[in-house]
Amino acid sequence: MPASNDFEFARLVYQLLVTERTVELDVVANAIGMKYATLHARLNRRVHFRPAEIRALLGIVQDQRLISYFLQNTRFTFAERPPVDPAPANALEWSHEALFRIVEALQKLTSALEDNVIDHRERLQLLSQIEQAEVAVASLKATVDCGGRHGSTTDRRGQTSA
Known part of the structure; x- marks a missing residue:
């Protein structure tokens, strides 16, 4: 059985998608290219998210907490990408x-x-x-x-x- 902190990211995604309902689950599953049941398994910490799934997830659920999760305990900080034509x-x-x-x-x-x-x-x-x-x-x-x-x-x- 994986250590409890192995699934911290899944807990955060669960918080955003299920508790806060930032994006509908079926929309996320379709955008990531997986079945609803597969997403459900990830959210309930039965299976880990794969790197390609995380990248797709970041594209559809644009919440800075997801990026901040990966930047914890590093010297890096999150910055929003400037607009296409910054004035x-x-x-x-x-x-x-x-x-x-x-x-x-x-x-x-x-x-x-x-x-x-x-x-x-x-x-x-x-x-x-x-x-x-x-x-x-x-x-x-x-x-x-x-x-x-x-x-x-x-x-x-x-x-x-x-």
Whole structure:
């Protein structure tokens, strides 16, 4: 029998699809290319998800918690891909989002420290808000790095490549 943490990803997918109903199960099964019964076996932790199924799942269930699951305990953070044609307004929009998320996290920290103790619930909420701020800042950076040309990168010398 696999270790209990072997199925953490399946628990998260179950949470998103069954508990929160983010996407209908039959839609997900069709998009992944499997029968409903096969998806049910994955969700109920009888069988592991395969890498190709996970990739297809990420395409249909676009929830940052799925990506964050794989980035836990790494030095990487999640960032939303910039729009196909990022305009200066998008960078401004992302900068406002980043600032809003950072202020939210700071307000939560200030509130939590009023009694000089951060309890377990406050810690989880604070970490969630910090993660949202990180995503917003990383997405702003990706939008600025894109420089209005989707699929291109700019090196340190300012030269753009496709």
